[in-house]
Every structure is written in C-alpha cells, then in structure tokens.
C-alpha cells in the first residue's frame with residue numbers, strides 16, 4: 001500500500017505553554033481533499049503550521065512526505081518546504097511587484113535559472129488558475145478572488161505534493177468562493193493532497209472530502225456526520 005503523505009500518531013501541539021491539540025491521529029494520502037473546521041481560535045492554523053514546521057510538535061510521531069518532524073535535520077527543512085505549497089489567509093503577495101514578478105521571484109529563489117522555463121511555468125500556472133493576462137498587473141489592481149487565485153498559482157509553481165490553504169474564502173463572495181473550491185478540488189483530483197482550513201461548511205458539503213473538526217483540543221473525523229446530514233437534508 002502507498003505510504004501516507006501525512007501520518008500523525010498521538011501528536012500533541014502547543015502554542016507556548018498552552019495545549020491546542022492532543023492525541024492527534026490522522027493519515028492522509030495524495031489526492032485527498034481535506035477540510036479542517038472548527039470555531040475561531042480552535043487551532044486550525046496552528047495545526048497547518050506544524051505541517052511546515054513553523055510550530056514544532058510537542059510529542060508523538062509526525063511524518064510528512066517521509067520526514068519525521070521531531071527529528072528533522074536543519075538541512076532537510078528547505079527540502080521539505082519546497083514540496084509544500086502554502087496559501088496564507090492574507091495571500092502575502094508582494095505589493096510593489098507585478099504578478100509576473102511575484103511568481104518569477106519564487107521560481108528564482110528555488111533555483112530556476114532559465115528565463116524561458118520560468119516564463120513557461122508562469123504561463124502554465126496562470127492558465128490553471130484562469131488568470132492569464134494578469135502578468136503585468138499589480139496585486140492592488142486585482143479583486144480579492146483574483147488575488148486568491150494568484151496566491152494559489154504561486155503555491156503550485158513547484159508542483160507541490162501537498163497544498164496547505166488557510167481559509168480560502170474568508171473575504172470572498174459566494175460565487176467567487178465556490179470557484180476557488182472548484183480549483184482546489186481540481187488540484188486534488190490531479191493528485192495533490194489539499195489540506196484546507198475553512199469556516200465555509202456550505203461549500204464543504206458541496207465539494208466532498210475528508211472533514212476533521214477541531215473541538216475541545218481534539219481532532220475528530222466528522223466526514224460521515226457531514227455528508228450523511230447532507231443526504232438527509
């Protein structure tokens with residue numbers, strides 16, 4: 001059987017001295033569309049941060065892409081991060097650079113040298129997120145939904161095995177939010193493991209995946225509960 005891309009066993013996670021999650025057990029595979037839901041401040045972003053080692057795990061065993069998080073060597077951290085695509089809640093686009101420059105910057109710092117290859121890859125990701133033609137614009141010239149698409153384009157430049165997305169529909173209207181979910185579902189169907197923190201239970205129901213709820217410092221798989229209720233509705 002294929003090894004899971006993310007494998008957590010009895011993991012405890014803290015912010016400072018405060019326990020945010022305990023006894024986390026989960027195993028995720030390529031092509032999974034995974035939702036993290038839970039109240040404001042329950043720990044969704046904190047959990048995502050452990051996956052890219054922004055926050056260390058406190059105890060237990062966590063493996064991601066074959067790397068053991070609590071035993072990661074310093075030189076392996078950039079290698080791990082290069083296999084992850086991260087879409088932050090506030091996009092983090094560079095405001096004083098065009099969209100093309102925002103994207104080429106990432107490719108250059110991750111070792112791409114040839115301009116022809118850089119331009120081709122930028123063309124490809126802009127095609128995927130349906131934003132061709134925006135190369136010369138600045139982030140402030142784009143709507144929130146368009147900036148979200150560019151943030152996703154940037155995250156997938158290096159063909160990550162795992163895409164981590166923090167609340168992709170936060171400030172977006174319903175139709176725009178739905179188009180972002182469509183795009184992320186497409187990425188999962190293409191084989192990427194997509195892990196998304198979201199409050200948007202309506203769209204979670206429309207785009208079936210694995211649903212984990214953070215509640216009372218635990219991570220519970222509520223997939224059946226969510227979609228069985230959908231059928232009853």
Ligand SMILES: Nc1ncnc2c1ncn2[C@@H]1O[C@H](COP(=O)(O)OP(=O)(O)OP(=O)(O)O)[C@@H](O)[C@H]1O
Nearest residue numbers: 015016020038039040041042043044045046047197
């Ligand atoms: N840097 C930090 N230092 C200390 N505590 C923090 C830090 N960041 C977050 N916390 C706390 O950890 C808890 C979990 O926060 P987190 O941001 O993970 O929640 P969330 O579920 O993602 O919330 P939201 O739905 O608002 O995005 C909160 O109580 C928060 O106050």
